[in-house]
Amino acid sequence: MLRGEPLGNAPRAAVFDSLAATEQQLRARLELANRLGALAADARDLAELFRVLYDETARVMDATVFLFALYDEASATVQVVRQMDRGVEHSGGTFPLGKGFTSEVIRTGAPRLVRRWSAEGPPVRLLYGTEAGELVAPQSGVVVPILSGDRVLGVLSAQSYRPEAYEDADVLSLGAIAVQAGITVKRLHHERRALQLEAVLATMNDALLIVDARGAIVQMNRAARELLCLDSASLVFGQPLEQQRLEQWPATAREIAQALVPVIDALRSGTGVVDVEIELRSGQLRVLSLSASVLRSPGGALQGGVVVFRDVTGQRDLERLREDIFAMAWHDMKTPITVIRGHAELLLRRLSCGERDPKVLETDAASIVTHTDHLSELLTTLFDVSCLEAGLLSISRGPTDLGALVRDVTEGMQSTARHHIKVLADQSVAGEWDKRRIRQVLMNLLSNALKYSPEGSTVTVSVAADERGATVxxxxxxxxxxxxxxxxxxRRGYRAEGARNETGGGLGLYFSNGIIAAHGGRMWAESLGHGQGSTFCFTLALREEHSAGRPVEDRA
Structure with missing residues (x-):
């Protein structure tokens, strides 16, 4: 036929038939995509998605063997979600990238049509879903990537035990199914990550905030809500901090918000913050340690940041306690150490000079022993106070007669006291208490009474009981x-104004109060004012009810 000569009827019909077939194929693929999109949107997990993908693939091509796999880029492994083999669904497995067609498609991101497996591909040594005894190699197949942009999320693969079971049109059809699969896989991944994040945030004891690139709070965990004392009416998610209605926030939340401003500014500029401490002074003093990390996309773009608050008040209190104890120990131990050294040097000098007077030597030795005992008591008190602060003070309860214990303590101190000690105690006040610890309390209170009252005055110790408890x-x-x-x-280390000229570290009352509190009792003081004397009191329950199996030793 010459150039320009009109087409005959037969060629023209062939062209029209070809166009019609192409249009029909496009319409079929569009219908497939719409139907698959609707079905995949309802998939609740990857197993349900697998069944939707298999059903739709089997409608348009041979899916004797159908495989749905995801790729983990971090570990370079392929996870087969599920596989269908001759109508039987099988669980998947995991394998590293290799030299097969699946690995090739993942590496290249391009589909692969295999018309004759024996001629084009490596031998198949393992086929998921086929028992080793009946291993049958596929004869043809088509493998297409599941993509998200340029990133390969996984693959879909249809295989047949017949050679040349697939054409180029099948690659396009399976590719269209893979597009819908990619949308659903991304959705399921986001949902799973969101659930995992929620679970992690819910179990965190530290307060955590997530901010976006503008510095707006987009998420916070339960601990953060409790710390800030905020409800949904007070906090507007997605709104930058400076635009929040801070005047409606509680005082503690406003303090934290003020401390957050420079931290969020640092995150906006792409800079993290590590272990910045802030003190909250509204209400009870609290110390928070704050750290912030920048969040970036895989491409490096700034996406926001994570801010974590940790309450370190207890830790700082323990550090201050350690410092206080060292300071008190150094202050209070200097005197007995100096006296011990002085008497030891004097004793050594007298012995070297031939001094043989037993009374003189005995006086020096007795002074050394006395101040050594005082030093030992001081170290024991410091140790007990540190145990009290750490919650490790042991309380070993046992039958104790409080009246008898008071009489024993007062009689022991009366011999050296220059005061009149009067005891008003019931004949017997029995209970389950730690006798050694209560003795420490009584000796401390009585020692203070003798120390801070004039010689010749009277100190009165009384013990009374009712059906509920005893009061000293x-x-x-x-x-x-x-x-x-x-x-x-x-308070630890507190000294009243009139007592500051006396020796002591201000630990006795603090420790005694801790002992009584560990017994479930209460301690307080009464006084009409300076020069009017004082009364120190504590109560103890007469009966301590123990649950079955509860040990006698408690820890405060």
Whole structure:
């Protein structure tokens, strides 16, 4: 036929038939994509998605063997979600990237049509879903990537035990199915990560905030809500901090927000923050340690940041306690150490000079022993106080007669006291208490009463009991206390104004109060003011009810 000559009827019909066939194929693929999109959107997990993908693939091509696999880029492994083999569904497995067609498609991101497997591909040594005894190699197949942009999420593969079972049109059809699979895989991945993130955030004891690139709070965990004391009406998610209605926030939340401003500014500029401490002074003093990390996309673009708050108040208290104890130990141990050394040097000098007077030598030796005992008691007290602060103070309960214990303590101290000690105690007040610890409390209260009242005055110790508990009162006629001093007496290291000229580290009342509290009791002080004397009191329950199997030793 010459150029320009019109087509005959037969060629023209062939062209029209070809166009019609192409249009029909396009319409079929569009219908397939729409139907698959609707079905895949309802998939709740990867197993359900596999069944949807298999059903749709089997509608348009041979799917004697059908494989759905995902690729983990971090570990370079392929996870076969599920596989269908001759109508039987099988669980998948995991294998590293190799030299097969699946690995080739993952590496290249391009589909692969295999018309004759024996001629084009490596021998198949393992086929998921086929028992080793009946291993049958596929004769043809088509493998297409599941893509998200340029990233390969996984593959779909249809295989047949017949050679040349697939054409180029099948590659396009399976590719269209893979597009819908990619959309659903991304959705399921996001949902799974969101659930995992929620689970992690919910179990975290530290407060955590997530901010976007603008510095807006987009998520926070339960600990953060409790720390900030915020509800949904007070916090607007997605709104930058400076635009929040901070005047409606609680005082603690406003303090934290002010500390967050420079941290969020640092995140906006792509800079992290490590272990910045802030003190919250609204209400009870608290110390928070704050750290922030920048979040970036795989391409390096700034996406926001994560801010973590950790309450380190207890840790800082323990550090201050350690510092206080060292300071108190150095202050209080200097005197006995100096006295011990002085008497030891004097004793050594006298012995070297031939001194043989037993009374003189005995006096020096006795002084060394006395101050050594005092030093030992001081170290024991410091150790006990550190145990109290750490919650490790042992309380070993046993039958104790409080009246008898008071009489024993007062009789032991009366011999050296220059005061009158009067005891008003019931004949017997019995309970389950730690006798050694209660003795420490009584000796401390009585020692203070003798120390801070004039010689010749009277110190009265009384013990009374009712059906619920016992109350001990130690009253002196000494320096007395005013209202503000009464409120602070049991703080660690506190010394009332009138007591600051006396030796001591301010630990006795603090430790005694801790012992009584560990017994479930209460300690307090009463005074009409300076010069009016003081009364120190504590109560103890008469009966301690133990649950079955509960050990006698408690820890405060």
């Amino acid at each position: 009162r130690v009253r002196d006629e000494g320096i007395g206390l005013d209202g503000p001093e009464l409120a602070q007496l049991f």
